[in-house]
Amino acid sequence: QNERAAYRLRYHLMAPSGWMNDPNGLIYFNGQYHAFYQHYPYGETWGPMHWGHGISDDLIHWHHLPVALAPGEAYDRDGCFSGSAVDDQGTLTLIYTGHNVIDPEKDVIVQNQNIARSRDGIHFYKANANPVIHQQPAGMGQDFRDPKVWRENGVWFMVVGATKHDQGQVLLYESANLEEWTYRGVLAQNDGGNEGYMWECPDFFKLGDKYVLLASPQGVEPEGDRYLNHHQTVYMVGDYVNGQFIRSSFTELDYGHDFYAVQTLLDGKGRRIAIGWMDMWESPKPSQKHGWAGAMTLPRELVLTEEGKIAMKPIEELTLLRQQSTPIGPLHVKHVHPILSSGNLVELEAQFALVDSDASAFGIRFCCAADGSEETVLRFDLLKHTVTLDRSRSGEGPGGARTVSIKSAATIDVRLFIDRSSVEVFINDGETVITSRIYPQETSTGMTVFAEGGSIVMPTCTVHKLKSIWSE
Ligand code: FRU
Numbered sequence: 528q529n530e531r532a533a534y535r536l537r538y539h540l541m542a543p544s545g546w547m548n549d550p551n552g553l554i555y556f557n558g559q560y561h562a563f564y565q566h567y568p569y570g571e572t573w574g575p576m577h578w579g580h581g582i583s584d585d586l587i588h589w590h591h592l593p594v595a596l597a598p599g600e601a602y603d604r605d606g607c608f609s610g611s612a613v614d615d616q617g618t619l620t621l622i623y624t625g626h627n628v629i630d631p632e633k634d635v636i637v638q639n640q641n642i643a644r645s646r647d648g649i650h651f652y653k654a655n656a657n658p659v660i661h662q663q664p665a666g667m668g669q670d671f672r673d674p675k676v677w678r679e680n681g682v683w684f685m686v687v688g689a690t691k692h693d694q695g696q697v698l699l700y701e702s703a704n705l706e707e708w709t710y711r712g713v714l715a716q717n718d719g720g721n722e723g724y725m726w727e728c729p730d731f732f733k734l735g736d737k738y739v740l741l742a743s744p745q746g747v748e749p750e751g752d753r754y755l756n757h758h759q760t761v762y763m764v765g766d767y768v769n770g771q772f773i774r775s776s777f778t779e780l781d782y783g784h785d786f787y788a789v790q791t792l793l794d795g796k797g798r799r800i801a802i803g804w805m806d807m808w809e810s811p812k813p814s815q816k817h818g819w820a821g822a823m824t825l826p827r828e829l830v831l832t833e834e835g836k837i838a839m840k841p842i843e844e845l846t847l848l849r850q851q852s853t854p855i856g857p858l859h860v861k862h863v864h865p866i867l868s869s870g871n872l873v874e875l876e877a878q879f880a881l882v883d884s885d886a887s888a889f890g891i892r893f894c895c896a897a898d899g900s901e902e903t904v905l906r907f908d909l910l911k912h913t914v915t916l917d918r919s920r921s922g923e924g925p926g927g928a929r930t931v932s933i934k935s936a937a938t939i940d941v942r943l944f945i946d947r948s949s950v951e952v953f954i955n956d957g958e959t960v961i962t963s964r965i966y967p968q969e970t971s972t973g974m975t976v977f978a979e980g981g982s983i984v985m986p987t988c989t990v991h992k993l994k995s996i997w998s999e
Pocket residue numbers: 548549565576608609624672673727728787788
């Protein structure tokens with residue numbers, strides 16, 4: 528295996544090489560899914576931002592298309608930052624932030640909003656009207672980026688991230704033609720709590736009978752088992768009345784180490800599908816030694832639960848990746864039970880029946896080295912009602928454990944996706960999701976289930992070997 532391929536994921540969307548961060552312009556257009564992303568094609572670190580581009584018929588199998596946007600105009604000279612895509616009467620149109628560094632020493636920047644159009648869905652032309660929004664409203668800070676645009680009752684609306692007096696904000700604009708925009712006011716903001724000084728990558732939509740605002744605040748402080756990083760993706764559920772969003776919650780969307788800048792799309796089946804960046808500004812990135820960094824998460828369908836929370840379910844198309852399925856359960860696990868010895872493109876589907884069990888803790892060890900030197904552990908503590916993803920012995924990476932509270936329930940369902948250097952755990956139909964990167968050796972492929980202080984019943988346990996979507 529060549530050097531560059533070390534740690535490369537096999538069934539996730541990622542750049543052909545170089546750096547990637549946020550998903551951009553997710554859209555279902557002319558019967559196909561397009562995903563763009565923040566991309567620096569010339570190196571493994573963040574640089575002047577381009578938009579990479581992938582296309583798919585099913586959100587699972589992706590093909591690379593040429594880079595869609597590159598910086599270089601007077602208004603986007605230092606980067607084409609994050610944004611979104613719309614179908615403007617058959618014209619695929621991108622709306623993005625132009626980034627301009629005025630004084631690198633003093634950190635002075637100018638950010639504006641721009642559009643680019645395509646006739647063929649591949650080549651994009653920046654509009655003569657750019658920038659379509661020159662600057663932030665008076666009195667606001669210089670951070671003004673990440674437009675997400677949608678159409679409602681024949682009118683275009685935009686939410687865009689902003690800051691005022693070091694409090695994160697989301698601003699609302701409207702337009703009849705995508706070129707002339709009217710500022711409608713502040714849709715939502717940090718009201719002075721631990722909610723960050725700049726709200727990056729906002730997204731706003733109806734889900735069930737509520738409205739949901741997603742944002743990725745910068746500057747959130749860790750609080751007990753809430754929040755992990757300075758950067759954090761959160762969701763707010765609420766009502767939308769006269770251009771105002773009245774929120775009743777502010778909650779982490781994913782509890783892993785590596786999840787940020789999520790964006791959604793509404794697809795042909797009416798599903799609200801979310802994809803995030805599966806890495807993090809703060810995370811050490813061992814893949815950079817091999818010339819690349821970053822990946823997109825698996826697509827997740829957003830669902831509003833009866834309790835008014837958001838669940839992220841793995842989309843049903845993910846079963847297309849299954850190549851060979853081995854049922855192992857039912858199992859009665861007393862101490863340790865091995866379930867897999869080889870393969871690092873794997874989905875585990877497991878159910879734990881707590882009512883029939885007397886264990887005080889149980890879980891799954893995976894990416895285990897034969898000599899015991901490496902393992903990643905997902906451990907449910909039934910006394911504390913928590914789940915922990917522990918990657919302190921996961922291999923080369925940054926380590927660290929993340930613990931979150933979970934609801935008590937009669938059964939716990941787990942779907943665990945491992946793709947070489949990524950882990951995505953979906954608990955109870957996406958009620959709790961944990962996304963992290965790990966960097967084990969290629970040969971660390973063992974998996975076991977375990978129980979502590981008693982035994983645990985597993986009515987079902989199936990290991991699916993998954994296939995690669997890339998030919999490299
Ligand atoms: C979020 C972000 C965005 C910005 C982009 C730049 O991760 O900082 O706010 O548009 O990345 O690459």
